[in-house]
Amino acid sequence: MHKDLVKVNGDRDRQDSHRTVRPLKTPKAKGNVSLPALDSPKWQGSAAAFLYGMRSITTTILMLVLFATYVGIGALAHDTHFSLFWALASTLFVWAGPAQIILLVALGSGATVIQAALAVTVSAIRLFPMVVSVLPMLRMPDTKKRQLILPSHFIAVTLWVECFRLMPLVPRERRIAFVNGLGLGLVLSSLTATFIGYHLAANLPPLFGAAILLLTPLAFLLSTARNCKQLADVVALVLGLALFPVVSLFNTGVDILISGVSAGTIAYGVHRWRRR
Template sequence: MPGFVLFAGYIGYGGLLHGVGFPFVAGVLSTFFIWALPGQVIMVGGLVSGTALPAIALAVALSSIRLLPMVVSIAPLMRGPRRSLWKDLVCAHFVAMTVWVEGQRLLPHVPMNGRPPFVLGFGLMLLVFSMTGTAAGFLLAGELPASMGAGLLFMTPMSFTLLLIRGARDTTDWLALAFGTLTAPFVVGMSGGADLMITGFGGGTAAYLVGRWWRRRR
């Protein structure tokens, strides 16, 4: 199901690429190398508006920094019985919201020697779905109504939200979801992915501090 949701979301992204005249091959490769819709949309928007390449690279990097805490938190679960740097780096590339949420739920039940293959197989499957969706959206753009493309693009964040709700385990998890949701209307539209940084990092930090205070009081 997460693969089909990503496929649908990237159909919307492919339609966006076609609408702004972005090259087909470069658009599909952007999914392979960046594989994060907010960063990809920032990149396309910057290129179309004529923004300098260093500024675009910085904006995409800032948008993608939000994934670093996910990689750090799930890295111990992705490792096999023997430490392998190249396997860790390849597995880290696949860590986005879906892999992080599902990995937190499923990896503790996978034997250690099967964890790297599990992450690589699951992540590669999601990446193939995403690249196929990008290509399909680009090729079907002439037949796809704009409202439908926007709706498909919106399915991805909605799916992420549902996955986070399903994976919430304690008070801090629920507080992080609440703080991020309440902060979003005040920062929407900020450039360079700053909105995601503020809602994610700010909301998560506030949730951690409040959750820690609450546990001490109990």
């Protein structure tokens, strides 16, 4: 990812990098992936593939980041006075850390349901290209759409990155079962983390409670910074951070939406302008 950034910033490659169609991101295969060979008889049956998928959560460093994020979300839910059930249901059904945080922070600071829903809807658009780029890896000629509903629900940034890393190592006819296992494994771990965070925030001394709440902005800032692959992403991140405090002075109720759409659009403008 770092290389991509340098490439985009570098003068010589800049134009090419936009003209050629590349996958959104192609993380290099690293870490100890211990899957059987593609033609191994161990892949017989969907149940085996499902279990291999579930077991693969232990091979990713992103699991740690995800866990920390959801501990933070659990703590945030507690401190914004939501119930534990609400927090767990949001992890299971929303299954998108940023959206959950936007929802918690917006509702916790007194925004209306419509204002919160708007901010969440706009932030969730990014799931669309993720689904679009992952599904072709799972599809077989005879695959039905309904078989892809569950894998689509599991897609969020972690699974999206992991699919690029792991799918080439899984026989195509077993990929849906594998992704369902991997997705369920990630969801179950995140539910555990949400539960732990909620209870830690309730029971720890204030200093450590504060430390757990700080996990959310820290983990998100850094993982977003790591996912920045183009200049537009970097500008959007920096400008988004800087613009929010300014916009919030006007107290519009949709501060997040205004600062986000303007910063993002300016970032896109910079990207267009640099390309010339």
